[in-house]
Amino acid sequence: xxxxxxxxxxxxxxxxxxxxxxxxxxxxxxxxxxxxxxxxxxxxxxxxxxxxxxxxxxxxxxxxxxxxxxxxxxxxxxxxxxxxxxxxxxxxxxxxxxxxxxxxxxxxxxxxxxxxxxxxxxxxxxxxxxxxxxxxxxxxxxxxxxxxxxxxxxxxxxxxxxxxxxxxxxxxxxxxxxxxxxxxxxxxxxxxxxxxxxxxxxxxxxxxxxxxxxxxxxxxxxxxxxxxxxxxxxxxxxxxxxxxxxxxxxxxxxxxxxxxxxxxxxxxxxxxxxxxxxxxxxxxxxxxxxxxx
Numbered sequence: 273x274x275x276x277x278x279x280x281x282x283x284x285x286x287x288x289x290x291x292x293x294x295x296x297x298x299x300x301x302x303x304x305x306x307x308x309x310x311x312x313x314x315x316x317x318x319x320x321x322x323x324x325x326x327x328x329x330x331x332x333x334x335x336x337x338x339x340x341x342x343x344x345x346x347x348x349x350x351x352x353x354x355x356x357x358x359x360x361x362x363x364x365x366x367x368x369x370x371x372x373x374x375x376x377x378x379x380x381x382x383x384x385x386x387x388x389x390x391x392x393x394x395x396x397x398x399x400x401x402x403x404x405x406x407x408x409x410x411x412x413x414x415x416x417x418x419x420x421x422x423x424x425x426x427x428x429x430x431x432x433x434x435x436x437x438x439x440x441x442x443x444x445x446x447x448x449x450x451x452x453x454x455x456x457x458x459x460x461x462x463x464x465x466x467x468x469x470x471x472x473x474x475x476x477x478x479x480x481x482x483x484x485x486x487x488x489x490x491x492x493x494x495x496x497x498x499x500x501x502x503x504x505x506x507x508x509x510x511x512x513x514x515x516x517x518x519x520x521x522x523x524x525x526x527x528x529x530x531x532x533x534x535x536x537x538x539x540x541x542x543x544x545x546x547x548x549x550x551x552x553x554x555x556x557x558x559x560x561x562x563x564x565x
Contacts (some may be wrong), residue, residue, distance in 0.1 A: 315393035317413060320383035321347040321365075322376060326400040327354040327361060332364050333398070336406040340482045341413070346386055347400065349380040353507025354406045355398075366390070384477050403513055404469040412471045415507045422476050422504040423496075426463070426469030426511035438515030450534050454493070457538045458500040462508060465496055469511055476504055489522070490533040494553070497541050502556050 319342050323330065330347075346366045349357050360367045360505035370381055387395045394416050398406060404426060415421040417508070427435045435444050447466050454465050470492075473506065476499060483495040499506065522530065544551045 277489065286542045293565045315346070315417060316391055317342045317394050317396065318387045318390055318392035319345045319396045319398050319409070320380075320387050320398040321345065321398055322350065322383055323356050323360070323400045324373065324376075324379070324479035324563050325352045325354045325356060327352070327359055329402040330356060330359050331363065333400045333402045333406055335367075337398070337403075338407060338409055341410045342396075344390060344392075346383060346390070348379050348382045348386070350374060350376075359464035369433060371378075374490050375487035377485055377494075378487035380394070380491055381483060381485075381487075383484060384472075388474065388477055394471060395473050395477060399468045400497050403515070404467075404511055405513075407508070408469075408511055412511075415509070416471055417470070418506075421507035423499055423506045424471040424474045424564045425464070425506060425508050426467050427463045427508040428467060428511060428513045429463040430508060430532050431512045434513065437513055439513070442521075442524065446531055450531060451537065453538060454496075454534070457542060460496065460500055460506070462506065464508075465493060467511070468492075479558055480504075481552060483555050484543065486533070488533070489526075489530050490537060491535055493534050497537060498554060501541070501545075501554050521527050 291435045319337065319562070321330075321333075326333075334345070345363075346368070347356075348501060349360065349367065351370050357367065357369060366386075367387055370379070370382070381448050383393060383397065385469045391398050394410060394413050396412060398409070399402060408426065412426055414425050426436070429447075431437075434447075437442060439447075447464060450466070451462065451464050453463055478500065479496065480498045481493055482491075482498070485491045485498075496506075540551070541554065544554050
């Protein structure tokens, strides 16, 4: 399913009122989507792996990636204390290392920044903990290559029972509750917002000001709120998931903090939408300037 947020708003720019700018950006995005299938025919596909202490699962994740479907793998090590860096080098990945542990959001910022520098046309985020099936990568990128979506999310709730696959019941209920709130706030009908298996077209990463987002886990949700607000199309693909000892998993306390941070995010966004409170976080980078002829 593809969902787009209704009533998308943008900041005014140099003599062009908000309605004018909105129309210009919408037309530009429609033209970009129409040309997307052609432009991604020979697209450079870059997989990014935000890693932290992933030594036990990195190689099996790498081995399962269909190498013929991608061009490059970037791993960003967020201050691991195990052999993640050593294994990444052995696998001859493109590796970047943080000077210390900055957080999951900070890791993604580095991932996307470096992927864009490498000339990626489509960027796929895949956790190196082997929780998501790497063999499904072609299905994840297919809608973007076909020009059907700007963003693809691998949904655990479209692939059978997530609880039967090992998701803790309290995490399942929390996920469903937060997803319902996010759908209401954004006007979408997604099955989940909290997946770690995602693909983005290059222009999504170029337009969304993700550097302004949190360095923590709520980064993912901030990104999707920004994407929905700016009118990017989102499609979901069913993906099974695995829960096992070596896979990274958040504790109940961490999950509670994460949930509260999402509620705060939705509150900020609704205040921005309703009261037009200035917030650069929800404004397109392209909306800040225009070329003068």
